[in-house]
Structure formats: C-alpha cells, structure tokens
Amino acid sequence: MTQLRPAFLTPIDDVLARLRAGCGPVVPVALPLDESFGCVAAAMAPLPCALPARAVAMIDGWALTAADLTGASAYTPVPLPSAPAFVAVGGSLPAGCDCVLEDSAVERVGPVFQALGEAIPGQGVRRAGEDAPAGQTLIQQGRAVTLVDLFVARQAGLADLSVRRPRLALIDVPASDGSTATADLLVALARAAGAQVLRSRAGGRDVAAVMAALAAVEADVVLTVGGTGAGPGDATVAALAAAGALPVHGMALQPGRSAAAALHGRVPVVACPGAGAAALAAWWTLAEPILDWLAGRGHRRRVVRPLVRKIASQIGLTEVVLLRDTSEGWLPLAVGDLPVAALAAADAWVAVAPGSEGHAAGEALAASPLRAG
Structure with missing residues (x-):
C-alpha cells in the first residue's frame, strides 16, 4: 500500500x-536496587532514623575516651584506665568512647595498655547522624538513579527503590x-x-x-x-x-x-x-x-557553551544540529542532517526552534550531551 x-x-x-x-x-513500582539503576526515582520515604544510628569508627584502631589521653606522647606514655577495644572501620564504638586511635598509637606493656598520643573527641569517628539526619530524603525524585544513588541506598539499608519505569x-x-x-x-x-x-x-x-x-x-x-x-x-x-x-x-x-x-x-x-x-x-x-x-523525569542535563560559528536554520522547521565541544565552545558539525561521520565526532546536539533562523556566533547555547564525562 x-x-x-x-x-x-x-x-x-x-x-x-x-x-x-x-x-x-x-504508577511507581518498587524495584530491587540492581534493577532500579537508570530508572527515574519516585518519591522516597524520609529516613526513619539518623545515619549512622550511633557513632562508628572511620579507621581501624583503638576505641578510647579523649579525656583519658591528655598529655600522652611517645616520650610520655599515659596508662589507660582499662584495656581498650579494637574496632574495625564501620564498627560501633563502645559506650563512653569518643575517639579512635591508630594501632601504633597504643602499646601494651605486660597487663597495662598505654597511649602514645593525644586525640580530640570525634577523631577517627563518624558521629551518630553525621551522614544524614532522621527525616531526610536521600534519593531525589524525578532524577535517574545513578550508581552513587545505589551506594547511598545500600548505606541506608534499603533493599529496593520506588521508581517510575x-x-x-x-x-x-x-x-x-x-x-x-x-x-x-x-x-x-x-x-x-x-x-x-x-x-x-x-x-x-x-x-x-x-x-x-x-x-x-x-x-x-x-x-x-x-x-x-x-x-x-x-x-x-x-x-x-x-x-x-x-x-x-x-x-x-x-x-x-x-x-x-x-x-x-x-x-x-x-x-x-x-x-x-x-x-x-x-x-x-x-x-x-x-x-x-x-x-516523571525532571529536566535533562544541558551544557551551556558559546557558539563558535553561526547556525543558520529554516523558519518553520525544528532542525537538529550536531555539535563538537572545542576549547572555544560549540562547533556546529551538521544542521538538519546527521551523517555518520558527524555523529561519530559529535559531543552534543541541539534542536533549533521552528520560529528561529538559527543562532549567532558567540551566543550561549544549551545543548544535550551525547557522551558521559
């Protein structure tokens, strides 16, 4: 026909x-984290509790109380009141501890542990709520879920995300x-x-x-x-x-x-x-x-750069233009046509509005990137 x-x-x-x-x-659906990558996030419930829920170690070392270390140095070791606990990165600090010293900053002499350096409260520690307070929303609605979003979701203990797919x-x-x-x-x-x-x-x-x-x-x-x-x-x-x-x-x-x-x-x-x-x-x-x-996606990312040379376009048509990113700005490669060589060389594209005759050289132009990074 x-x-x-x-x-x-x-x-x-x-x-x-x-x-x-x-x-x-x-309608939003809940997807496992690995399946939600690249989908558009829907509304996420606020965090029910702060992250972390309690103080955790940022380094492998000894969990201590800063007030017990006053004056400690390699020349004047300070005996500790009790045997300290060794904690790994991410481990919760024992009650009463407010800092973590590296392994080399504590030595054992017989039954006695002594500190070889001072610390301030919070040293080597991620305090409770320091990552995110209770009630905060971590994944932004209307944005494509990224690998970083998935990491954040896992840190928050989430198994799935609400997305629109x-x-x-x-x-x-x-x-x-x-x-x-x-x-x-x-x-x-x-x-x-x-x-x-x-x-x-x-x-x-x-x-x-x-x-x-x-x-x-x-x-x-x-x-x-x-x-x-x-x-x-x-x-x-x-x-x-x-x-x-x-x-x-x-x-x-x-x-x-x-x-x-x-x-x-x-x-x-x-x-x-x-x-x-x-x-x-x-x-x-x-x-x-x-x-x-x-x-339900929000605005896509646009990159604004000056136009190296004029784009001439036909009135009444939306014309697709391919652009190369140069040190001076956007260089037009093709207007109203997408030859293979131009597609291979292009870094972005832009659509010239039908009511426009084009864009002048030097004009700031917002274009849609074709390549990551």
Whole structure:
C-alpha cells in the first residue's frame, strides 16, 4: 500500500502537547536496587532514623575516651584506665568512647595498655547522624538513579527503590533489506532512559501485519520503526489510522519529516522512520520527551557553551544540529542532517526552534550531551 505524502508538517511542540494530554506519569513500582539503576526515582520515604544510628569508627584502631589521653606522647606514655577495644572501620564504638586511635598509637606493656598520643573527641569517628539526619530524603525524585544513588541506598539499608519505569513496546516493521540497526539503536536508547523495553517484530510491511503487531502489545508507550515513508511498502501510518489512532503524519522536523505520532486509546505512539538519522531525530525530539513525561523525569542535563560559528536554520522547521565541544565552545558539525561521520565526532546536539533562523556566533547555547564525562 502506498502511503500518502503529508501535505502539512505539524510542529513538534503541537504533537508533544497532544500526546501528553492523553497520558500522565506511570504508577511507581518498587524495584530491587540492581534493577532500579537508570530508572527515574519516585518519591522516597524520609529516613526513619539518623545515619549512622550511633557513632562508628572511620579507621581501624583503638576505641578510647579523649579525656583519658591528655598529655600522652611517645616520650610520655599515659596508662589507660582499662584495656581498650579494637574496632574495625564501620564498627560501633563502645559506650563512653569518643575517639579512635591508630594501632601504633597504643602499646601494651605486660597487663597495662598505654597511649602514645593525644586525640580530640570525634577523631577517627563518624558521629551518630553525621551522614544524614532522621527525616531526610536521600534519593531525589524525578532524577535517574545513578550508581552513587545505589551506594547511598545500600548505606541506608534499603533493599529496593520506588521508581517510575514506563513499559515501552518497540515494534520493528521489517526493513526491505532485513536490517535491524535502527531498531537496535532505539532499544538501547530506551533502556538507557530507564524504560522496560518489550520488543516485537511485525509479520510484514502491510497494514494487516502492522495492525496485528499493535494489537498484541500492552505498554505505556509504543514505538514503531520503519514504514512511515511514501513508498509502496510503507503501511505503518495507514495501520495506525485503521486501528483508530488518528495519526499525525509529517513533522516539521529535519531530519525526520516522515515521522508520525498518535494516541492509541490513551497510549502515545511514535512512529519513527526506518532511516537511522531520521529515527534518531524523532527519538530526541518526540519519543524521549514522551518517555520522560511518563517517567516523571525532571529536566535533562544541558551544557551551556558559546557558539563558535553561526547556525543558520529554516523558519518553520525544528532542525537538529550536531555539535563538537572545542576549547572555544560549540562547533556546529551538521544542521538538519546527521551523517555518520558527524555523529561519530559529535559531543552534543541541539534542536533549533521552528520560529528561529538559527543562532549567532558567540551566543550561549544549551545543548544535550551525547557522551558521559
């Protein structure tokens, strides 16, 4: 079936507003710590007690009372009133002790222990509540769970975290050459964004096959890959229409004009082109923002740097620009196009708004980083 070429290009912001109006953040679930990495944190209950609950040793050594060590040195050892306890890092201090001395700072002469150095209260010790007071919330809501967050959660004795993890169904409409590279990319991006990915493959490129694939999935958001163009084997948009999803076809997006979007009931559907560059642009500007909306994610990190040279853009189109991070600032590599060499060299991307003719050299530009660190 030949897909009709869209006569009108819909602004990206209008499409996002329509999709967001039909859905909201998913219900939080409790996941084991290892499974929650990368997911978006939901509200965390305040700590019921301070951390640590009582004073603990910060070094391996002798638990002592600072007042008993006054005047102690290697030249004038001070006998201790009783045999001290040796504690390991993280061990609780015995009652009455307020400092920890290294092993070499205490010696034993027969039955007597003597100190070879002074200390102040709190030396070598993490006091009760010094890590975090009772009532504090440690994991920030709306932020992706990091490895440091997992460490903090374990320190707090937590076994799981409350997160929002949308179920994303990706339907791969088979490419004529059998390639799955674009679908593989979007699956990896969705997982990195904290989604639970349910991948399937349509039985063909015809309307019936795509409709059957749509009917078989149960998810919070659906991503289709391929079949959005104007060729005789492009039936994805027609399948969405036949399923009653009333798709918006043709985006004011460069690259990615042939992308489509719809609400299948209350489930947002983003139909990405099969071409990798166009699909990536559709992911950045449509699919990822909807996934963030469903996950309750706050603003993603942007890096602000001056623009080394001017970006010229077409009025009426959202154009994706690839940027390289240089010592002078952001250097534009490609505008409205994502060639492989530019993708390999890019450090960030930015979308130029449709009402703008671009950005002037020297302008401070907030861009989305593509690489960690």
